[in-house]
Amino acid sequence: MGAVKTKRMPRAVREQQMLDAAVETFGRRGYMAASMDEIAELAGVSKPLVYLYLNSKEDLFTACIRREAKSLVEAVRAGVRTDLPADRQLWAGLRAFFAHTAQHPYAWSVLHLQARTHGEPFAAEVAAMREEIVAFVTQLIVVAAREALPHPRLRSCGGTPTAPDLAEREVAGLAEALVGAAESLAAWANATAGVTSRQAAATLMNFAWSGLGDLMNGRPWSPPPD
Known part of the structure; x- marks a missing residue:
């Protein structure tokens, strides 16, 4: 046989x-x-x-970045239900982000640390992923502004409900700040024993939503005069 x-x-x-x-x-x-x-x-x-x-090693690393970036973006998008209130949508997105980075620590190291420090082609791959996540978070903030419309200080501008003090540039800045904070917190959480993905998400939610809630309700913090 x-x-x-x-x-x-x-x-x-x-x-x-x-x-x-x-x-x-x-x-x-x-x-x-x-x-x-x-x-x-x-x-x-x-x-x-x-x-x-x-x-080659370079092509292999690029393939790793692309696969893990796609996986992270898909996880964040899949974690958000658009039928939920704005705060629950943001919470779900943060939970998905921190759960994914905790479950895939090597992938997060590749995206957050390695790819950004070993040349422009690799950094550009991660920048594309980050832009997609920032755009998604921007929409979550716009949803929050839309939900806050009953407040008398809010108006509709160009067909898109926005807060008068929440200009397009400010929305973009808030999204960048939130994503940057999430990235740093994920790296810290992965390196700190005993910190769960839920705890990391709650930490950022408490930090971000308290401020966003006041902002959406017409109570922004104002800097002192120069």
């Missing part, structure tokens, strides 16, 4: 296996210290096969 032939693994499955190993290695050791030998060994394949599938 002839030898039993093992079933070949589909290319797409094998490639994901290599990316899993690469994300862990890059996230744990850093881009410069990670070696293709180590990645191949962790993936259970030969180094030539890694090169055959993914061309």
Whole structure:
């Protein structure tokens, strides 16, 4: 009787296996210290096969960034139900963000630390992801402003309900600040024992929503005169 032939693994499955190993290695050791030998060994394949599938270390790292960025954005979007009140939408988005970064610490290290510090092509990939998340958060803030319309100080401008003191530039700035705070807090939470993703989300929600709530209700903080 002839030898039993093992079933070949589909290319797409094998490639994901290599990316899993690469994300862990890059996230744990850093881009410069990670070696293709180590990645191949962790993936259970030969180094030539890694090169055959993914061309080079640079292309492999880029593929890791793109996959993990897409996964994070999808997780945040999927976590938000648009039929909920504005504060619940923001809370759900934060919960999804912190849960994903906690469950995938190596991926978050790749996106937040490694990709931003090893050259413009890698940083540009992460910047594209960040722009998408900032745009999504901007819409959540616009929803909050829309819900606050019953307040007499609020009006409709150009067909889009907004607060008169909440100009387009300010909305964009608030979204940038919120995303930046979430990124830093996720890095801190992943490095701090005992901090859960829910606790991290609640910390930022308390920090952000108290201020946003006053702002939407016509009670902004005003700086003292120069």
